Amino acid sequence: MRSGSVCCPIGLCLLTYNSVSLGLTRGGSELEIRVHVNERCTDEYGDVPVTLYFAGATAFLHTHIAEHTVQLLNRIIPGSSLVGGTVLSIGGCVGKEIPAYPLVITPVDARDPVGQVTLHRAVALPTGRIAYQPGKERVIPVVFRGLVDPFLEDGHRLVTWSSSKDQTPPEIISSTPQDEETEVSTETSIEIKFSESVGPISSETFIVLDETNNQIVPCCRQWELIPNFVVTLIPESALAHSAVHRVIVAGVADAAGNPMDIRILRFTTEHAE
Numbered sequence: 389m390r391s392g393s394v395c396c397p398i399g400l401c402l403l404t405y406n407s408v409s410l411g412l413t414r415g416g417s418e419l420e421i422r423v424h425v426n427e428r429c430t431d432e433y434g435d436v437p438v439t440l441y442f443a444g445a446t447a448f449l450h451t452h453i454a455e456h457t458v459q460l461l462n463r464i465i466p467g468s469s470l471v472g473g474t475v476l477s478i479g480g481c482v483g484k485e486i487p488a489y490p491l492v493i494t495p496v497d498a499r500d501p502v503g504q505v506t507l508h509r510a511v512a513l514p515t516g517r518i519a520y521q522p523g524k525e526r527v528i529p530v531v532f533r534g535l536v537d538p539f540l541e542d543g544h545r546l547v548t549w550s551s552s553k554d555q556t557p558p559e560i561i562s563s564t565p566q567d568e569e570t571e572v573s574t575e576t577s578i579e580i581k582f583s584e585s586v587g588p589i590s591s592e593t594f595i596v597l598d599e600t601n602n603q604i605v606p607c608c609r610q611w612e613l614i615p616n617f618v619v620t621l622i623p624e625s626a627l628a629h630s631a632v633h634r635v636i637v638a639g640v641a642d643a644a645g646n647p648m649d650i651r652i653l654r655f656t657t658e659h660a661e
Contacts, residue, residue: 389443393422398505400496403453405512405532406489408463410453412496414527417451419493419505421547447507447534447547449493455518455526464512464530486511488535501644505549507534557646559583560637561616565655572655574628578607578621578635585617586640586648595636596621598628599654605633629660 398417403410423445427437455461458476462468467480488509495502516529536545564579565572578596589609596605607621627633635653642648 389424389426391422391424393420395420396502398493398495398502399500401451401500402494402496403451404492404494405463405510410460410463411456412454414452414454417449417493419502420448420450422446422448444536445546447510449491449505449507449510449532449534451530451532453528453530455528461528464528465514466511491532491534501551503550505547507532507547508537508540508545509535511535554642554644555646557648558586558640558642559648560651560653563635563653565653567653568655570656571658572627574626574657576627576657577623580619580621580635580637580653582617582619584642585613586619586642588640589619593637593639594619594621595638596623597634597636599632599634600628627657629657632656 396419398419400415401413401417403413424443426441426443428439428441429435430438453460453464458474459470461476462470465476465478466486467484468476468478469480471477488511491507491510493502493505493507495504510532513531513533514528515531518526518528520526534546538545559582560580561583562581565576580594589611591607591609594607594609596607597603598605605627606624608624610620610622612618612620621635633655635655636650637648637652638650640648
């Protein structure tokens with residue numbers, strides 16, 4: 389049997405295990421999917437595989453959880469038991485089956501491309517050390533191992549996840565100059581304010597065109613994130629007088645990959661004195 393894996397990074401997320409919230413993770417997490425295959429080989433030209441058979445898959449969520457209570461430790465450490473609500477006893481019974489529960493991973497940022505992930509059956513396997521320091525938060529490295537649920541429909545037995553919750557493309561919410569504005573100063577810069585962060589930002593995605601001669605106006609490009617995502621196009625020289633200028637925005641998308649339709653803004657510069 390051979391296996392290969394793919395890892396998918398997830399930002400800050402909320403974990404729900406056995407329908408109980410474990411709170412927010414500390415830092416990013418990583419979802420690892422390992423696909424296992426069996427080979428059928430031929431010895432006609434040596435030990436060469438001619439067919440691969442899908443042998444199943446396993447899933448692992450590598451993350452960190454902040455431990456605040458012994459109740460939380462009891463939920464995620466196999467073989468532990470809670471005595472009187474305040475004493476955690478770890479040991480359990482050797483040879484006892486470790487129960488597996490549904491694990492739901494919900495990214496806090498709606499733009500996270502992973503979207504909501506569900507491991508139908510998962511076992512928490514704490515790893516590493518828990519440092520106890522007075523007044524400091526204790527963080528537990530945990531690997532959740534996903535197990536196949538044989539009672540689900542074939543093909544849906546290990547992991548399901550939705551696409552990103554963010555399926556809304558970005559929008560232009562304002563521009564300076566405004567669309568169809570006239571008597572615009574030839575020394576103007578062009579500011580375009582978006583509803584969210586967009587990219588890429590290059591000479592191919594933000595173009596200023598002088599319609600008088602159909603020549604591209606060379607511009608420097610700047611952007612800022614706060615309080616809104618604003619792209620500023622600064623012409624390298626003064627614009628032509630009495631000319632219609634076209635600003636073309638094409639090929640941009642938000643952080644979740646939602647593409648924005650091509651947008652064209654026009655303005656006319658002032659007459660020469």
